[in-house]
Amino acid sequence: MAGTTRIKGADWIVAWDESRGGHIYLQDADLVFRDKEILFVGPSYDGQADVTVDGRGTCLIPGLVNIHSHPSHELSYRGIREEHGVPEHFMSGLYERACAFKAPADAKAAISEAAYCELVLSGVTTLADLSAPYEGWAELMDKCGMRIFAAPGFASRTWRLDNHHELKFNEDIPKGRQLFDEAIAFIDQVSAHPSGRLSGIVFPGQIETCTADLLVDSIALARERGLPWTTHIAQSVVEFNLIVQWTGKTPIQWAHELGLLGPSSILGHAIFIDEHSWLHWWSKKDLGLIAETGSSVAHCPTPFSRYGQVLEDFGKYRAAGVNMGLGTDTFPQNLIEEMRTAAILARVSAHDIEAASTADVFHAATAGGAKALLRDDIGRLAVGAKADIVVVDLSNPSMRPVRDPLRSLVYSAADRAVRDVYIDGEMVVENRRVLTMDQDASLDVAREAQIRMEAAVAGTDWAGRAAEEIVPLSLPVGR
Ligand SMILES: [Zn+2]
Structure with missing residues (x-):
């Protein structure tokens, strides 16, 4: 204009x-x-x-700054993940769902478009889009008009379940390297967009799915390029216990030992740090390490709260000096509602009305997120x-x-x-x-894709269950 x-x-x-x-x-x-x-x-x-x-x-x-979201598949879990969790995985439904419910690849662009619409309609202008690359992603970023930080994921391992309680992995280290190279090439491609709206984040998927070498090389490359870096870390008790078993350290302490913490590092979601009440761990060092290194936390309270889990607590992290940003992660893709949930859960968790103010959560949803993305020209009217x-x-x-x-x-x-x-x-x-996208048409495709995804579940679930056995409807269907 x-x-x-x-x-x-x-x-x-x-x-x-x-x-x-x-x-x-x-x-x-x-x-x-x-x-x-x-x-x-x-x-x-x-x-x-x-x-x-x-x-x-x-x-x-x-405009609001959303630093953690998975638009390309999470919306297809609407009606599925709100009450899905595995008690043996300390309530998380993440692993079972990811292994059994796979959004059809050909619908990812439409699922993303529907999510982008929901995001921009709730005032999100900058989005960190953490996705496995799919056909049509670059075209969607081009047309949407939003400021997107594309975070194409890569990993050396994928999750596998053979039973109800033990998380296992399929490892392919060369594939992880190849995906890393492809991710960087994709970031270079979208960053060249003439609008200047598009950029990238280096995104090894999870602390437990990447080899130490891959993690170390990815942070080195992010620093060399001046790009933000993010991963999922301290997001579940299962992950915490695995990293302790593999390394003798908490996920945060191991990440620190590898040199992964720092001002360009965004930790999604840093809930299960050593002093979390569900862990009863002996050390009390994690929060200090996150703060001292200048790392940011991508706080996404809604999906965890639905498992009965809460970060303990937003006010304590801020008081320790941690830069807090907010993300929608799953759905609703509504960062204003996320601010409300963040404020309320902080107070419930801390038993303290002063644990998080409106100004605190608004700061996280704007300037805090901008700082995490290494930007001082967004998240503010100045x-x-x-x-x-x-x-x-x-x-x-x-x-x-x-x-x-x-x-x-x-x-x-x-x-x-x-x-x-x-x-x-x-x-x-x-x-x-x-004005730039078609919400209704993309939601129609998302529903059709959801039906196909559910039909395929019996073939992907470890026990061969149907989707409705894993996640029944909230009410029985009468005749
Ligand atoms: Zn996530």
């Missing part, structure tokens, strides 16, 4: 205050952007503008930052009465009040409709 756009007289703007290193409220203020960049945030802009948009009745917030702007509709009944717009948004309205979304100064959502 050419020219200058002024959003005039917004009732509220959540603006970045560099001196505080945090967001503040402005009232009755203007926001001006030219092309991809914010030119002005403050009271009454007196320069020229080519387009003036009426900001009355709105609150402008920075001069020189990218024009990634969410227009929140204050007239939405779930926002009203509006005394404090962020509290109304986080605890009541969520995506219902997200009216318009600009990314790089381009409108991607207008009046709660996505």
Whole structure:
């Protein structure tokens, strides 16, 4: 888009205050952007503008930054994973589900498109997309208009189950190397996109599925290229116990010994650290190591809470100095609801209302995520930052009465009040409709793919069970 756009007289703007290193409220203020960049945030802009948009009745917030999500398959688990868990895996359903329920490859682009729509409609403008590469991914990133950090996964091993309780692996070390090379080539390819919206993250899948060599080489390459690096670590008790058994150390301490922790490292999800109450481990070092090394945590409370698991706790991590970012991981792909869940579970877990404030979780969903992605030009409304702007509709009944717009948004309205979304100064959502993608059509394909996925489960599950035996419907079907 050419020219200058002024959003005039917004009732509220959540603006970045560099001196505080945090967001503040402005009232009755203007926001001006030219092309991809914010030119002005403050009271009454007196320069020229080519387009003036009426900001009355709105609150402008920075586009949200989602640092951990799997859009290419998780949406196909809607109706499946909410109540699926294996008690013998300390409640996690991750391994059983991943082995038995495989989203059809030919539907991944559509499943992703549906997820991207849900994300942008809830105000996410920057997304870390952690996926196994699939046909059509680059094309989707091109057309979606969102700021995407593509994280093509690679690993030396895949999970295998032969019974109900023991996690085993199929190992193919040369394949892991090949996937690593392909992932880097893919990152190079998408980063060359002329828009500058697309970038990459180096993503060895899990701490237990990659050889030490592969992990070490991947972090070295990420540092050399100035790219963020992420992996799943301390995400389950099963993983914690395996790493202890293999190395004598907790996953975090082993990662530290390998040199994997640091300012470019994003730990998904760092829940089962040594002091977690489910582990009764003897050391109390993990949190300090995460903080000292400047590593970030990708906190995704929803999927874990459905297993009965919680990070202990958000406030303690922050107080230790850990940079916290938020992710949606599975579904709903709704980072505003994730903020609500993060705040509430922090307080429940800490037995303390001060464990996480609205400002804390909003910081994590914006500037915290940006820092994790090594960026200081997103997750904030400030001069020189990218024009990634969410227009929140204050007239939405779930926002009203509006005394404090962020509290109304986080605890009541969520995506219902997200009216318009600009990314790089381009409108991607207008009046709660996505302009760049087809939500309905992609959801139709996702449902058809879900039916095919379920039909294939008996052939992939270790016990040959049907999908409905593993995950019955929430109610019996009457006749
Ligand atoms: Zn994940």
